[in-house]
Amino acid sequence: MxxxxxxxxxxxxxxxxxxxxxxxxxxxxxxxxxxxxxxxxxxxxxxxxxxxxxxxxxxxxxxxxxxxxxxxxxxxxxxxxxxxxxxxxxxxxxxxxxxxxxxxxxxxxxxxxxxxxxxxxxxxxxxxxxxxxxxxxxxxxxxxxxxxxxxxxxxxxxxxxxxxxxxxxxxxxxxxxxxxxxxxxxxxxxxxxxxxxxxxxxxxxxxxxxxxxxxEFNFTPRPVADHDMMYHQDARPDVTQKDEIQAINQSKLNLAYQLPVYFNEPDYYAAVVMNGILGGTPLSKLFVNVREKESLAYYASSRYHSFSGMLSIQTGIQNTNYERARVLIGQQVEAVKAGEFTAELLREVKDSLINQFQASLDVAGNIAERQLISTLLDRPADDVVQKIEDVTATQVMHVASLLELQAIYYLNGDLTK
Amino acid sequence: MNEHHYAKYDETIYDQKLDNGLLVQVLPKRNFHKTYAILTVDFGSIDRTFIPVNGQELITVPDGVAHFLEHKMFEKIDHDAFDLFGELGADSNAFTSFTQTSYLFSTTQHVHESLDVLLDFVEQPYFSSQTVQKEKGIIGQEIKMYDDDPNWRLYFGMLGNLYPHDPMHIDIAGTVESIDQITADTLYSTYDSFYQPANMNLFIVGNVDPAETMEWIADNQKQKHFDQVTIPEVQFELNDETGQDVIPFRTLEMDVTRPKVMVGVRGLEPISAGQAGLKYRLGVELLLDILFDDTVDNYLRLYNNGIIDDSFSYNFEMQRGFHFAYFSSDTDHIERFADEIIGILESAQQQIEAAASQFNNIKRAVLGRMIALLDSPEAIANRYAGKLFGATNLLDEITVLESITIEDLYVIAREFIQSQGISVYQIVPRHSN
Structure with a gap:
């Protein structure tokens, strides 16, 4: 109501x-x-x-x-x-x-x-x-x-x-x-x-x-100004990198890509699926190839920020593996851009995302949050299951091609420091 | 199949012990989308000394075996169970505690197939020296990550004070050195000893039909052969039951912004098993609330004096063979924090009396929060502690909670809080050179 x-x-x-x-x-x-x-x-x-x-x-x-x-x-x-x-x-x-x-x-x-x-x-x-x-x-x-x-x-x-x-x-x-x-x-x-x-x-x-x-709260009327909730910034031509050394056990290698696809845009679900293939699910390329196959990291994942047009990758590694991890991460991104993922993986990632979505309907806070976002953006809630089902491999490659590396942060954990 | 109906809370739990000894419990939630299932083995990180099923002699396995097993169970000769769940669109996971290892999945589709995958991968082991070797890298990273977490260090620092010669003070994942000693043989002999249906329970909550679900599971189990073997008695004995070995105080320097301090209380009296144990646990939790929760005057005084802030928390843990409480905060007044907390604990009898008017209120809040937990399939299933509390579930807990009186708290406080069991651990910022 x-x-x-x-x-x-x-x-x-x-x-x-x-x-x-x-x-x-x-x-x-x-x-x-x-x-x-x-x-x-x-x-x-x-x-x-x-x-x-x-x-x-x-x-x-x-x-x-x-x-x-x-x-x-x-x-x-x-x-x-x-x-x-x-x-x-x-x-x-x-x-x-x-x-x-x-x-x-x-x-x-x-x-x-x-x-x-x-x-x-x-x-x-x-x-x-x-x-x-x-x-x-x-x-x-x-x-x-x-x-x-x-x-x-x-x-x-x-x-x-x-x-x-x-x-x-x-x-x-x-x-x-x-x-x-x-x-x-x-x-x-x-x-x-x-x-x-x-x-x-x-x-x-x-x-x-x-x-x-x-x-009975008697809220006073207030104007609702037209406000763009999506954050935009121009892509920079060069990659900014910062390295830092701290006396800790585990090093962190994090990367940020621009991904100019927003929550309220048609390609949004393709970006969600692409993120699921790259690093957003345990089936993903980053999880399987960086963590599981090469035992390089305890965690390796990607996160899609759909209100700010950004995708981040975060890994926890040993500092001696820095070069190898850096190369492997780059390869996973390139692989998704080139469409190097099986139809089976695409299917499983979709199933997993659909499962997550349906499971979220069992948590009251999630239902309320969805309502809130839909009201703030003044758009009816999508038929999420159908939208995810409809995403094709071509669309995934297309949104992946928009990824542009912008920043790398490396926290070098070195206990001798 | 037994049916237990809890009319007051509109829930029904069905349970059945299968011929092979596996205990299955189902709590249907027909208006949920999700089904959550958790298969728990009564075996954890402290269970390291035992006579294996095929041996005569007592052995001690390297620290971290239970957790290592948990990681390796997923991997099979030609596939990974994780992928099978993936193909079904189910999320799966696993975790290890001091005394239990659990495998779980959550799904909104293909529940029957997912249950088969869960039972099959936990009941059919495959370990090879090659895959064991590879896992050491992954677990080594996991251990290192926790080493950088000051709250984790504070917690295990305290366990090192309370149980300096017992396995609880060692990271559940073991150490980089201990896991290096693990071989495929270690895993097989440990697996064969403890991963038996009679030493496991399966708890399912969600959108399922109980009778049909029981049938699925019984069918799955009928297809497998299990040798009738006795589960080994775990030789877990405390190094010193009297607690003379408790280290009263230690400090660690670490790269933190603010000091952190923890006061711990080790319970020195043996606890009755079954429902009585559950009542004791809920009683201690209420006792801690009446001494420290934000509705009592102690809390406001400490908060307003800047001795505690919103990071203050306390907890009581009770597992097979040991129990302890701990209180922690980030604070600039670490000595005062310890003095104040210990002062309140040691004058518990007077403190309970002073806060007696709050007792019903506090109990009511705990009750409300427990009822709210019934909305979470994970909470209902994960809270089940098996034999430890006489197979009671969250709904039974509510009934037990209601029976606790303030008189019980005086008795529990006398038993639980003993000066010999009290200890302090602190982490202070490292001075840069």
Whole structure:
């Protein structure tokens, strides 16, 4: 069921009895800028920490316990060029708890969104300081995960210097010092009054009742500007490479290719299948030839980023195997471009992708996410199974021919350093 | 086929022990697309000393054999089981723990064929010296990758403190040196000893008809011959039951941004088997919640003082032969963290009393989260712990949870938390030269 609460605020209700728990997602979306990213990330943390009615974390946590361990929290993310602050709630159905649990969760969502701990145009100072310190530590600690670190370094090389894609959705350390308990208040107001809001409610619920409850939120109308969620950048003629040495056991070799095929384009499914053949599934060329046949790596995979027109390859290797891995990876890409894959592999990759898609329909969060993306892009959800089935070997070769190597990042793990 | 209906949660579980001893359980979810099946062998990384089925003498196999077997099971003389699943459009995987090895698949099509592939590849071994040699490279990379992961190092560092002379402190995958000693013969003798139907269970959740599924499996098993052999008694004995060997404190320097610290508690009392064991596990988990979860005052005090942050977590693990709890956080105050956590643990009786008003609330939250797990086929099947908890499933767990009272927690705290079993492990940033 679809219901427009006001201009720019939409509600979808997916009624299903498949699950014992319900799911509510409230997505706040706005074009990402260098100024708004870190502020919105910290704002998300503050909104899930306390409210006027529940002024400490403990008070809020106790309320969640009362609600049968409901999981209600915020997170930030990026949907293409759109920055999203998302409140998600997962809680069991009234049937397995008590009549009115759903209502109480909606009350809590209202409290968290409309009654944050702001007094005299300032967030509660101690809470603000603590959350800012915690966000700082969390960002700093990310570098300890070497796989993640290598992926970040690759993105830095791939994207243009002034691109907003350089800024992760959770923000940057450098911005944190400029934020304070006062200047975050307008960021909050802006989000509540101007962001595009999409709400998805999924579960065994009374649809009319849910609509009535969200009407009571009295969202103000806001214009929805035409915004291209797809990120574009021109291909560079040269490959950028960066090598770094760290005293770790396993080396990481990551590559970034431009793949100018986007989520909302006809070739999208061909690109998905191509990625499945190259490195996106355990049947893939990278997995079989780099990991299995030559035992060169513990992991070797590719990932297709359909909102930014990019394909990345990531491997974990021993530094003595660098040259061999580099050659083998290049050969796998060339092989897919040349159509060197069997009809059998094409069939199996399609079956595997179809299986993954159908299995995703058993996870409430995935169904809600699909609805959200389809609404944001204003296009009906595809018949995914048919679209994957329809992809031909020629189409796979065609999209593979668009791959253009742009960046290589090598983290040389050398324990003698 | 036995039927167990859980009216309160609209679920039914069917089970049957086949003639060859394989226990099969099916939980149908007819409105799901997916079927998930997991075949578990009661054999894991710590089971390294035993008398093999065809021998007389006690042997000790190299560390990492269970995990090595898991990797090698997929490969056959002329094909790879992984590819067979691929041809069927099914996803497959496997994992090894301290006491179990599991093989699984998930699929939305060809369930019958996928079940045959699963049973066939686990029940028909093929190892050769050549393929064993090649696998050493792959597993060697896997071990190295984990060596760079500070959270993994923290966890195994703690296990090294709690069980310094027992196999739990060794990486499940073994070490580069230990796996180098593995041969095809090692794999065969270990396989023959433990991979017997009576030492396995198969749990299936998803869009299946239980009677039909049982028939498929029975048919598959009838076509195979298994020698009637006794499963060897694993000679696992703790080096020191009293816990005098627990190392109270160690530090590791590593390339990390912030210090990490973990407090561990080794349980020193033997645990009853079956349902009583399950009740103990759920009881300890509730005890940890009442002492440390975010609804109690301890948590807020530590959080607001910057001693813990959102990285704080705690866990209780109970497996065949041992059990322990651990608490960890990234923090700039590692000594204070350890002092505070240990202080709360050692005054557990007063702490429970102080937080008593939260007990029902906490229990209700745990109950709600368990009910939510019923939406996940993986969670239902993976949580099944076989003989350890008397063949109880997630739905039985809910019933046991409901029976636990706050009085139980006082008793459990007295048994579980003993100063002799407490230890601290920390990782501090390496000073650059």
């Amino acid at each position: 679809y219901f427009q609460l006001t201009d720019g605020v939409e509600l979808h209700i997916i009624k299903t009895s498949q699950f014992k728990s319900n799911q509510i997602v409230v997505n706040f979306g706005t074009p990402q800028t260098s100024a708004n990213t870190t502020a919105r990330s910290l704002l998300g943390d503050l909104l899930e920490t306390s409210t006027h009615k529940y002024p400490t974390q403990t008070a809020l946590a106790r309320q969640l316990s009362q609600l049968y361990g409901a999981d209600v929290g915020t997170g930030v993310g990026r949907i293409g060029t759109l920055h999203s602050v998302r409140l998600k709630a997962r809680f069991i159905n009234d049937r397995y708890s008590y009549d009115g649990l759903l209502d109480n969760v909606i009350d809590l969502i209202h409290e968290m969104l409309f009654n944050p701990l702001i007094d005299n145009e300032s967030f509660d100072e101690p809470t603000f300081n603590l959350q800012r310190a915690n966000l700082r530590s969390a960002i700093q600690s990310l570098d300890d995960d070497k796989q993640y670190y290598a992926e970040t370094q690759l993105r830095k090389l791939y994207f243009d210097d002034d691109s907003i894609m350089q800024i992760p959705s959770f923000g940057r350390l450098a911005d944190l010092d400029q934020l304070n308990a006062e200047n975050l208040v307008p960021v909050y107001r802006q989000m509540i009054t101007s962001d595009r809001i999409n709400i998805v409610v999924l579960g065994d619920v009374d649809e009319r009742h849910v609509v009535d409850r969200f009407k």
